[in-house]
Amino acid sequence: MRRLLPAALVAFAVLPLAAATVPAPGPLDLETIMANPDWIGQAVESPYWSVDGRSLYYSLKRDGSPVRDLYKVDPASGQGEKLDPAAMAQADGPAVFDRAHRHAAFILHGDVFVVDLASGRRQQVTSTPQKESAPQFSADGRVLQYRDGNDWYSYDLAAGVAAPAAVLKFADDPQARQPDDLGELQLKLFKTLRDIKADKQAMRDEDKALDAADTGRAPQPFWLGGKSRAIDTELSPDGRWMLVVTVPKDHAKGEAPKVNHYVTDSGYTEPRDARTYVGRNDPAAQSLLLLDLRDHRQYPLKTDTLPGIKDDPLKTIRAQTVAALEKAGKADQAKALKAPDVRAVRIIARSEDGGGGGIVWSDDGSHLAVQLRAIDNKDRWIASVDFGRHALVDQQRLHDDAWINWNFNDFGWLKDNRTLWYMSEETGWSQLYTKTPDGKARALTSGHYEVSHPLLSDDGKWFYVRTNQVAPYSYDVYRLPVGGGALSRITNYQGMDDFKLSPDGSRLAVLHSSPYVFAQLAVQPSGGGAARELTNTMKPAYTAHDWIAPKIVEVPSSHGAGVIYAKYYGPADESAAASRPAVIFVHGAGYLQDVTLSSTYYFREQMFHNLLVQQGYVVLDMDYRASEGYGRAWRTAIYRQMGHPELEDLLDGKAWLVKNHGVDAKRVGIYGGSYGGFMTEMALLRAPGEFAAGAALRAPSDWTSYNDEYTSNILNDPQLDPAAYRTSSPIEFAANLRDPLLIEHGLIDDNVMTSDSIRLYQRFIELHKHNFWISLYPMERHAFEHADSWHDEYRRIDELFNTYVKPVKQAVVGN
Template sequence: MRQLLFAGLAALAALPAAAMSPAAPGGQLDLETIMANPDWIGAAVESPYWSVDGHSLYYSLKRDGSKVRDLYRVDPATGQSVKLDPAAMAQAEGPAVFDRSHRHAAYIFHGDVFMQDLATGRRVQVTQTPESESSPRFSSDGRSLQFRMGINWFVYNLASGATAPAATLRFADDPQAKKHNDLERDQLALFKSLRENKADKDAQRTRDDELIAADAGRAPKPIYLGESGEPADTELSPDGRWMLVVTKPKGSKGGKRPEITHYVTESGYAEQQETRSYVGRDDPAPQSLVLVDLKAATFYPLKTDGLPGIKDDPLKDIRAKTIAALQKDGKDDEAKALKAPDLRAVRIVSNADDGGGGGIAWSDDGQNVAIQLRAIDNKDRWIASVDFDKHALVPQHRLTDHAWINWNFNDFGWLKDGRTLWYLSEETGYSQLYTKSLAGKAKALTSGKFEVSHPVLSEDGQWFYVRTNQVAPYSYDVYRVPAAGGELARVTQYQGMDDFALSPDGRKLAVLHSSPYVLAQLAVQDAAGGTPRELTNTMKPEFTAHQWLQPQIVPVASSHGAGTIWAKYYGPSDAGTTASRPAVIFVHGAGYLQNVTLSYSNYFREQMFHNLLVQQGYVVLDIDYRASEGYGRDWRTAIYRQMGHPELEDLLDGKAWLVKNRGVDPRRVGIYGGSYGGFMTLMALLRAPGEFAAGSALRPVTDWTSYNHEYTSNILNDPQLDPEAYAASSPIMYADKLQDPLLMQHGLIDDNVVASDTVRMYQRFIELHKNNFWMSLYPMERHGFVHPDSWHDEYRRIDELFNTYVKPVKQ
């Protein structure tokens, strides 16, 4: 490893250094400035929420020179903000929930539960524990406050002030329900003392049951759910009658986990750390549902065999082909392991922000519950209600996809009537909002070729507020639509809206918004629309004084029938002024991520680097290739079983656009990106040799069989089942095609894409006797770099690579 590290650093160090100019406001940029600690830019407003009375807003700001976040309170009427000192924070509030009569509010603050009387303002601290509580919720009758600690639920009685567990569940067989075998019966028949002992135990148990039944102040007796499973999650009904328990097989173990080595440590010794397991080596444990009647102390398994399509095999054709190939090679045991199950395994979808529940949504009155289940093969998502009399799931909605169900757009819940479901679904090809009564048909509240997300139902139940990009794929704002159906109306006019929060009375909207060079800022406006009041300005003058180059959002026509590929262009608009210029194409990471928006980018350093490249004579194109977020289901799933293929077509179309519309020299185009962008840089150089003058792949996946299960199996299935998809999608399989200069860069303690991906590719190039490839490793960095020195060194090398191999005019 050390020899590879030094060899890569020494080889790249031989490249000539790029000229840099000292930074000046509005003047020349340099790498020292743009890769410095981003505190010089400012701080984004984070996590805004309303006070209990709706008269103030709270938000967080990162402290300069520290990861610590300070809490601020702002008056929406005047815009006056104050940073809360420790004494003031002791009296602060958290995001609140309210009882149905709006007499009380509850919230979590510093991990504890608080309750407040809205008439008097009296505040009660319900818990004071070293653990972190979550999910506060008032009971349907308003007499108690429910909350969870881990997966266990507790109930605080408002009248008595007592807190008790909602249930005591035991994952074991009930010792009192055990039937005696013949030997035990003989023992009792023979020995009087044993009979007397048993009679004493039986009498005490009967007495305890009588006391618990007569005294609500006693802790509930244990409910035994059997030995076959162990708990994964629980959800208590608001009326306290029922509990849904998500279980998984007892003792389920994951696959072997690769380790990473920390070479630079406080101890002075190299230290090992386990990371995540590989795809196909640690399939998620299947989950089951148990309905527990807390009043009767009984439980009922909820079977999934009635879910539509649960017995189908969506991978039937791929499975048959792989099994036949294994049998042909005499690998019968491996072939048998791929046999389709009679009933597909499921897991409960989680969409909760606080870590609790999420896949289970109770109506406010506790009379109905909806459960969202997802097939482990990622092809189906179901929403089901529960028939409490029959103790059975009742299917309400099925979303199926031959590729994979989206990670996003899985929000669901109940209207205020407690009898009508609402949910998001991609069934039309775009995420839209629907409602459905339990016995009726679904009704679309929104429709169109745009994405709907972040649905929030107003407290009065009259409106849904949502985030959409209806105007253009890259433009996001808040809209609202009547819960009963009607017009989808635009509420904000930012085009770069990032998040929002409704006031407790539903009359005001707090909005987080940003733009390409302005971090997220907070504003407030009427919930029905109107002129906003800006409440924050956290940008630093050193940053805002510079004349930053605004990205131009441009449409690139797909030459493969995919439609419009949206991109951000940095450089002069006139092709005459860009004629024969070199160009760089930037490839964003994450695969399913949208970078072509009018908001502040996660890639703000790269955006500043693009300004520097333009200053040095380049033009830059940043493309939302296929698989990017924001463009609908077909755009997302185009890469199914062929990662790196449709995306490369889009990148090449971007290059052709630069040549045709900006006069770029086709021989002088570089490419770079990190994570998925690093993967795509490799695919571009290896599957289209000669198209790019040079490329830099940062923290790239080089072999998808070594990435994690949750992401990879959605797109490529399991590697044992679909080896063709992995072979087609992994850059290491194309290593023999390398001919253009390549720089690979990776953090050594990356626990997302482990550095062995880059090292293995480097070794492959060595064995293939390739030239002009280098590796740069960073001992103190994970997947996302955090040290300015590393950022500077990484981009210095990219800059030098491009200035050496892309910028010169080739003879």
């Protein structure tokens, strides 16, 4: 039941580690497990291949510092080193290649570099204070394109000259202004004015003629008007087209709440703006503008022809709310909820790892696809662009009565430059599809498992994907032919986190982890085979502990939901199963998967669970409904009723503990942070008496004060769907409090506002409730950073449980 480091990791380490002989550790204590986690080791971060494919780079956090050091390792020999500043200046960055593999390009310290692969000659293209990004080669390989913000540049490899691909001016063309009647009178009366106007026109005509004859001249600006601004631009590889995404320049985000910083360098309280509350103002509608850089023309791409764009998926809810407002004499509010004739859209945002962007060109620049999402979050469209008609052509519409997933929006073009590939949850599970613009979609994968991280090999023959095909909690790399066929398993870690294909396509660099091992780097053949472990960054003081390997269990749902997967922590000897206390841990984020064979984000909590077992408890950590990894129906079960299906699952978990592990039903505690804190509050307030005590950390207690992007997906807007917010907010159930509740919150949290906890606390005061406490942390945001705060936070949780869950008379809850 207990597991230490895999033997392969123990055998080799790139990093110099402490001596292998470590004194046997004593019992766990809070001082140790809540200390600065540098004593545990570091996760390998951001691996990438060198340009020549002979080395791998990766980053590690430096002990005692937030600085990330860069390391380089030879995957063939396993020999590696930490790079000093001089060596870092000569390192490669994550590279892109031209279609013929003659050149590579990358970004290093914010500047662009290009490498001639035959000679190895490296050339720095830019040296600027701003940070360039997104290097890509032109379709013919002669030009390197890159961007600075929303401005694109083209660097001619042969000439060694860089020039703007286009000049965008968000203002009205001063030369295009037509005279009004007074101006026409002036021109009619005064020959000098007519001569000046003719001279200016002659100069413009000459510039146009010179531009047409000399491609080395800077391009003429596009005047795009003063009513909008760009939030994204994408240049076609052939340099012919640019797609511009705009929003209204005067769009108001709405009033932002203030976060007061009390402990400051200045000694004064410093208020700072946080994000806007949901429903205070809809996100800005986005528009698309196609620029023809060759003919210097611009064309708006209208979205009003997308299928379903004029539907109102919230028609029934809207009618109910409007009727209620009209009955209450609030006609103005009712009028404001009128459905738009055409729904506004946004381009699907690019994810942090660079995947899932909303605009994709084919390699040769002949095809463009755009991914759009309705602002009401009910529809996603993938549309190609007809360059002849300057119009969007729908290729796939994905509708969801609840909300479109944040994940599984990756898409692109195959190497044939005419076939789309994309991810979709249309079957209820994320799967991979291909489609020609004039053909039917073809499913490349199918089944009750999730496919993600699609990577197309450079030769265009294979897709590499991450799936949990074997079990919901087990992830590995698989590959399948682009033309369709069986998934072949490539890695066998069960805890695979990410992967990178080598430049020649022959090897995979794999990040993998396990419950007590942070992400480590390995390399193996891309077609499958033995892996070579390249790092071991865990420290002996940590690995020497006899950590409890969480046992993955299946908790039956009593509400028809099937199986709820969970991690169980208990003693090695279960035979003495007397009446015992238990704690249920609730993971955060809602849509997050914590029941896996990978390392957990909650590594401190996992150590705390070991401490609880040492103190006589058993612990259950559940992937309740809304968790990631279990398909669409599991994800959307909470639509308009957050905290309800999840509570059913948590109560089923409690019943399972009582039935299978000798747990006393009257001695079960519950705790969690963020969404887990929300669920702790919902558990105590909607099921009073079921839990002996609860600790709610940084919990959203009123969803009307959370952000738009997350909340409106699940609960719609509060003005439109107030019933969903009343049903889903703990503060609405405050009168039900009867069990001890500890609330803990960072005072400078700008994600979940501290006011959520303070407002709930005030409700308890006014309701004359007992046994509730609040602990505020002046130097902490949503994710705590400082060891002292972590220790204090968990000391209080430990004392809460030892007082009210486990009968320890002498323990006292701190105030």
